[in-house]
Amino acid sequence: MVSRAGRLRAGPARRGGRAVAAVVAAGVGVGSLAACGGDPTGPVDDPAATGDAQRIGDTLDALEERIGELEDRRSGAAEPTASAAPTTGEEPAGQTAQPDDAPASPSGAPVEDPAGLFENPESLIGEDLTVTAPVSALVGVADVGAVFRIGDGTGTTVAVVMVTPPPELQTGDVVQVSGTVGRVAESSFEADFGIAADVLTDDPQAFFGDLAGDVAIAADRVTLVQQQAG
Incomplete structure (x- = not known):
């Protein structure tokens, strides 16, 4: 009986171990008294004492x-729970971000x-660039070249000078222009263009009266992207 109590688990159940020890001590005492039967001459078999010992063992x-x-x-409550997977900000598998459409001028081009x-046209003088925009005005068109203006629809325009046969252009056509930014003098x-x-043009004086001092692109390539509707 005592050895059984000695095997009780320690730790959080220490109070339970003390209670069991108390029950064991009580059981031992009862068993001893029952065995002696109050007779100093020696132990006497007692069925009632045997039943008590069995009940104590079951307890x-x-x-x-x-x-x-x-x-x-x-111990189960102390185990750490699985943490949620960290978010990465990436798009779910199978989904990709869609590119934004090109902005449009107030006219819709x-x-x-x-x-x-x-x-800021002035800041780009001497730089090579590519720009796509609608034709806002035709200044001069010849078989071997052309001068026209492109704009973003807000009132800002930039002249384009090309020295190759131009496509058939009209105001409102959208063109892509690649070349070097300069100033008309x-x-x-x-020499510059x-x-x-x-x-x-048949009237160079009027031509320079319109363009002198303006920023212009010396075009290497002009491509017609979209014709004016109608």
């Missing part, structure tokens, strides 16, 4: 099982101006 077994259950519950030409126009003004 100890039940207490051991209960203490084991409590310890298992306590698409405008692509990654260099910011229409925001009458004294250096042919590769063509004489009198080749592009």
